[in-house]
Every structure is written in C-alpha cells, then in structure tokens.
Amino acid sequence: MLPSLFFSDQPEKTYAARRPWSQRRRLGQVFTPYAIAKFMAQWVTGRQFPAAVLDPAFGLGIFLRALLEGVPDETPRLVGYEIDEQTAETARGLFTDNGYAQVELRQANFLSAPWQEKFDGILCNPPYRKFRGLPDKDFLVEAVKQHTGIALSRAANLYIFFLIKAIWQLAPGGRAAFILPYEFLNADYGTPVKQMMLDQGILRKVILLGDGFQPFEDGITTSCILCLERTPVSCPPEWIRVSALEELAALAAGFSVVEGPPKSISTITLPLPSAQTKWHVTSMLRTPDHLDGLVPLSTFGQVMRGIATGDNRFFLLTEAERQQYGLDLDCVLPCLPKSNYAPWHVFTSSHFEELRQSNRPVWLLNACGNENHPGVRAYLDRGVAGGSDLRYLTRSRSPWYALEARPPAPLLVTTFSRAGVRWVRNEAAVSNLTAFHGFYPQPGVDLDLLCAYLVTPLAQRILAQNRREYGNGLHKFEPNDLNHALVLDITRAPEAIRNRGLDLYSSSVFAARDKINSSNLIEQLDELFSHFLEISMEDHKVGSSRLIVGY
Structure with a gap:
C-alpha cells in the first residue's frame, strides 16, 4: 500500500x-x-x-x-x-x-x-x-x-x-x-x-x-x-x-x-x-448568568416514563382490529403511542377521535381482569402463538400481558426532540407509551400557570441544560433529567403576571384545540416570564468565544 x-x-x-x-x-x-x-x-x-x-x-x-x-x-x-x-x-x-x-x-x-x-x-x-x-x-x-x-x-x-x-x-x-x-x-x-x-x-x-x-x-x-x-x-x-x-x-x-x-x-x-x-x-x-427564582421541576410534581409494553405490535390495536377481535371498550385503553399523534400543546378527546376514525393504533390491550372475555382469550392465544409472551419485558411479568401501572398523566412531554421538547396537556386523559413521559403534579399546584411557562422558549433554553445530545440534532430527556431540571418558581409570580400568564395560556389552549397556530401568544408568554425572571434574551447567550493558544 x-x-x-x-x-x-x-x-x-x-x-x-x-x-x-x-x-x-x-x-x-x-x-x-x-x-x-x-x-x-x-x-x-x-x-x-x-x-x-x-x-x-x-x-x-x-x-x-x-x-x-x-x-x-x-x-x-x-x-x-x-x-x-x-x-x-x-x-x-x-x-x-x-x-x-x-x-x-x-x-x-x-x-x-x-x-x-x-x-x-x-x-x-x-x-x-x-x-x-x-x-x-x-x-x-x-x-x-x-x-x-x-x-x-x-x-x-x-x-x-x-x-x-x-x-x-x-x-x-x-x-x-x-x-x-x-x-x-x-x-x-x-x-x-x-x-x-x-x-x-x-x-x-x-x-x-x-x-x-x-x-x-x-x-x-x-x-x-x-x-x-x-x-x-x-x-x-x-x-x-x-x-x-x-x-x-x-x-x-x-x-x-x-x-x-x-x-x-x-x-x-x-x-x-x-x-x-x-x-x-x-x-x-452558554449559561444564563442569573438563575435566581428557579427551582427543580420536582418541586411541583414528578415526571415518570410512559408505559413500556414489551411488544407494541401485539398490544396496540386499531379500531378495525378491536372490532375484528370483538374486544369491548372495557378491554382496551385509549393511548398515545407516538409523539407525532399529538403535534399541539393540547390533546383533546376530539383529537383522539380523529386518530381512532383514521384507523391509527390508539387502543392499548387491557387484558388483566378481562381474561374470561372470549375476544380477549382469543387475542391472548394469538399473542402466545406469535411469541409475544417470550419478549424481553413480557417474559418477566406475571401474567405476561400485564400492563405497567400508569394512570393517565394530566401533562405529557416528548422523550425525543429536535426543535425542543413539547409539553402536551392531556385533556383526553389517555395513557401514554414511552414516546412521552408523564408529569404528575403535586396537590395544589397551578398546572395551568406551570404549563404557561413550560411552553415558552425561555423554558426550553433552561431545560436544555439537562438534556442528552445525540447525532443529527436529536435530543433526549430521561424522567430524572426533567425532574432535576430548573424551572421558574411560579409560586413567586406576582398576581398581575399570574393573571396575564393564565389569560395568554388559556387563549393558546383554545387555539390548539382547533389546531390554530398560537406562536404569537407563546411569544407574549415568553416576554412575560423573561421579564419576571429578570433575564433578557441576551442573557441566555452569555459565553466566551476566544482563541486559545497552545495546550
């Protein structure tokens, strides 16, 4: 050579x-x-x-x-x-x-x-x-x-x-x-x-x-x-x-x-x-030089991983498949299996109904307690024949088709993202798989005000300090990455800012329900909370760019 x-x-x-x-x-x-x-x-x-x-x-x-x-x-x-x-x-x-x-x-x-x-x-x-x-x-x-x-x-x-x-x-x-x-x-x-x-x-x-x-x-x-x-x-x-x-x-x-x-x-x-x-x-x-007024997100609640089925191809069904196998609605749970099924910061029952009618796999098999149902028995037999009971996660469960105990979370957040995480109010009260994490607020937390802050670019920039970076601009948050991440201490917000923030967020929710762009409202929320935190947009660009000479 x-x-x-x-x-x-x-x-x-x-x-x-x-x-x-x-x-x-x-x-x-x-x-x-x-x-x-x-x-x-x-x-x-x-x-x-x-x-x-x-x-x-x-x-x-x-x-x-x-x-x-x-x-x-x-x-x-x-x-x-x-x-x-x-x-x-x-x-x-x-x-x-x-x-x-x-x-x-x-x-x-x-x-x-x-x-x-x-x-x-x-x-x-x-x-x-x-x-x-x-x-x-x-x-x-x-x-x-x-x-x-x-x-x-x-x-x-x-x-x-x-x-x-x-x-x-x-x-x-x-x-x-x-x-x-x-x-x-x-x-x-x-x-x-x-x-x-x-x-x-x-x-x-x-x-x-x-x-x-x-x-x-x-x-x-x-x-x-x-x-x-x-x-x-x-x-x-x-x-x-x-x-x-x-x-x-x-x-x-x-x-x-x-x-x-x-x-x-x-x-x-x-x-x-x-x-x-x-x-x-x-x-x-690039770190903000003034972080007073920020607290861990765990102050207000807990982020938990979504349901891991062990075999989505078996556990997820379309409406046509549910009817084909004769599964009653008591035998399935409505769920969000993919992040692109909820592209807005609100997910409503109407949004779920659109997915169901378009035959997307949004039903999650809920077989425990329904084993005597003939449709469930037949569907479980099909799973055993296909080896679903021997998958890495299912083989360690008893029974193998049991789901993880996860009540529907009122707030969802995407696991992977490229342009920033997406926080989604779960008004439809559906279960979520691992494409989303679920946030469960503490009693007494003003979830509307917290969401009003979380959807802002300001929140995205500060949360980014805890994310994991992959190639090609792909980012990931594990549950504890978010639990430990800093957010605005909404309990310290003056009444005028609270009221204005809630009004703007309510308007953005109404827009999202009808799939209307609300970027102008989000910008106003960003300005509002940036002012409250006393961090201008330039403060998020603090850093040093200089030439180093020698090792």
Whole structure:
C-alpha cells in the first residue's frame, strides 16, 4: 500500500465495504476518521513523545498509524488489543506490509487483560455496545470494582469499562485521548467515571463535536473527545465545541491558523464541576448568568416514563382490529403511542377521535381482569402463538400481558426532540407509551400557570441544560433529567403576571384545540416570564468565544 494510503482512513473504508455492517455492529465497531485520529495523536504527543503507546480497541490501528506519521527515527513501543480475529489479521498485514511489523498486536479482550501494565500514551475509540447482553458482564463488573472500588451500573455501555481500565493504566506524566458518545457525560451511569477523572485531576479538555459535525457514518450519537493528562498539577478542564474538521485542525495546530483570519473556537474554563451534575458542554458555554427564582421541576410534581409494553405490535390495536377481535371498550385503553399523534400543546378527546376514525393504533390491550372475555382469550392465544409472551419485558411479568401501572398523566412531554421538547396537556386523559413521559403534579399546584411557562422558549433554553445530545440534532430527556431540571418558581409570580400568564395560556389552549397556530401568544408568554425572571434574551447567550493558544 502506498504510504499516502497507509496514513489515511482508506484501509477502514475498504474493510467496511467488504464486511457487512451487521457483523461490525455486533462487535461495536465504528471506525474513526483519520483527521480525528490525527488530532488525538497530536494531543498525546504534544508535550513529549511517549515511550509506550496503547490502543485498547485497535481495529485497523488508525490511531497508531496517525501517531507514526512524521514519527522520529526511534519509534516507541506500540501495543494494541483486538478481539476479532478477522480484524486483527487484516491489521497485522497492513502494518507489516508498510514496514511496521514491530507493532505488538494482541488478539485478546483488553478488558480481560492484566491491569498492572502502564502506558504513557493511550488512544482509543472503544466499542459502542450495550452491556446487558454480554456473556461476561459479571466478570467485568467485579474486575472494575476490585481494582477501582467503582460499582458500575448494568445500564452502562461497554465503552465505559474501556475508559475506566485505560485510565487506570495511564502512567504518571502520560497523556490519553478518547473519542466517546457524549451521552455518558449526562447519564447516571457516567457519574462514577466522571468522579474518577475529577479525583485523579487528569481531565484537561472536553471537546464536543457539535450537531452539524457528524464524524461517523454509521452512528447517530453525538461524540466528544476527552483529553487527559496525568501530572502532579491539576487544573480546571477547558470546555470546547467544534462544528467542523477545520476547527479541529486549528486546535491540533495549537489553536491557531497560519494563513487567513484565526478561527474563533467557543471555549470556557470553569471551576471543576460536580460529577453528579450533567456535563452539558453547550450549556456550559452558554449559561444564563442569573438563575435566581428557579427551582427543580420536582418541586411541583414528578415526571415518570410512559408505559413500556414489551411488544407494541401485539398490544396496540386499531379500531378495525378491536372490532375484528370483538374486544369491548372495557378491554382496551385509549393511548398515545407516538409523539407525532399529538403535534399541539393540547390533546383533546376530539383529537383522539380523529386518530381512532383514521384507523391509527390508539387502543392499548387491557387484558388483566378481562381474561374470561372470549375476544380477549382469543387475542391472548394469538399473542402466545406469535411469541409475544417470550419478549424481553413480557417474559418477566406475571401474567405476561400485564400492563405497567400508569394512570393517565394530566401533562405529557416528548422523550425525543429536535426543535425542543413539547409539553402536551392531556385533556383526553389517555395513557401514554414511552414516546412521552408523564408529569404528575403535586396537590395544589397551578398546572395551568406551570404549563404557561413550560411552553415558552425561555423554558426550553433552561431545560436544555439537562438534556442528552445525540447525532443529527436529536435530543433526549430521561424522567430524572426533567425532574432535576430548573424551572421558574411560579409560586413567586406576582398576581398581575399570574393573571396575564393564565389569560395568554388559556387563549393558546383554545387555539390548539382547533389546531390554530398560537406562536404569537407563546411569544407574549415568553416576554412575560423573561421579564419576571429578570433575564433578557441576551442573557441566555452569555459565553466566551476566544482563541486559545497552545495546550
């Protein structure tokens, strides 16, 4: 292979074209673009060239190839782990054919290897794979706990285990760079590893690859790069957001551009955050400077996940199917299975009736207590014949067709969104599946006034501090993300603002019932509550955009 191709991501592209995506997905393989690998290698070699470099998830060795490009005459010790035989053989041939046979590629599971070996350079794009389905998960959990004292959640992805073990093997004076899904910085299972980085004082940079910058062709998850350094001197990390490869190249060159105007990289250095808080880089770069008057949403009620059936194709029925199987209305529950079925901030009985008449699947089987009904018995037999009783969730329930106990929530909120969450008053009192979370207010809470605030852009911007970011602009809230999110303390609103807010919200509800655009009313609500909170619209754009020189 020509040297120019060896020092590129062409080997990965060729390999991916020959091996089915299903096989690579099973292994959690998502190859890193060469430009990103080069940036990460420059971080690791920026202070001094390491003597021993590790890639725990080798693939075809793109990180070590990027590091070897322009390497001094005396090459360091290079070690890689690759569990897949086909990938390892391809990588060995690639390095041998290009004169780098000295690379020590171990065909083994990095997580099962000894923890004592140290490296002063580590580069890694760990496999992205659900942990619960792994056969050796108990061994991995115990190994992490034995060496670090960390009891990892079984909700953690496999890449968390790679990150923890690699950090443990980073030698004093060494540097490491990891590219990871950004979601773990905002997830509960990421708290222990964040605490580990803070306790050891090794975190130097958190670089978010923004919504418009999708480096991986096969994934939708927003990515981040962690730059670590194990030195005696600790310092607050820099929070950086990049939107294009050109900006990443500017950072790799020492955060300066030789020709043309300098690129301004959004960055901020903050006091060390708590591991228990969400590390939302966007919010850290753009944070309101006055948060008096805000309280957690849990002050006013509780957000709970929607009903998870375990098999929507079985549990959901259209009106035609309900009649076909002879199911009485007592045997089904009206429900909202999809967020696009409720595009307005109010969902009424008339809206449900339109969905029912258009034969959308808005009936939820309610078989418990109705087993003697002939239609229910026949429908359950159909489910057993189709294997619905053996699905992941249903097989652990007794009886298998039992629904989770979720009374209809008076207020719904979308789980996923792109343009901001949507709060929907559930006037139809329907059940909701997991496309929505349900909000259950505390007794005495003025739900109308709370909703009047929640539908505003002001609320959206502040809530965004707790959301999880995925690729292509997709955002997600888990129930506790919202329970812990800050909202306006409506109990402190003066009477004039309360009355005006309720009037505007009532008018917007009337409009939504008739599917009439009420954006002008929402804008007025936004101005009203922004004034009350004493935060102008510009206060939500506070941040620092400056050029940083050097590492």
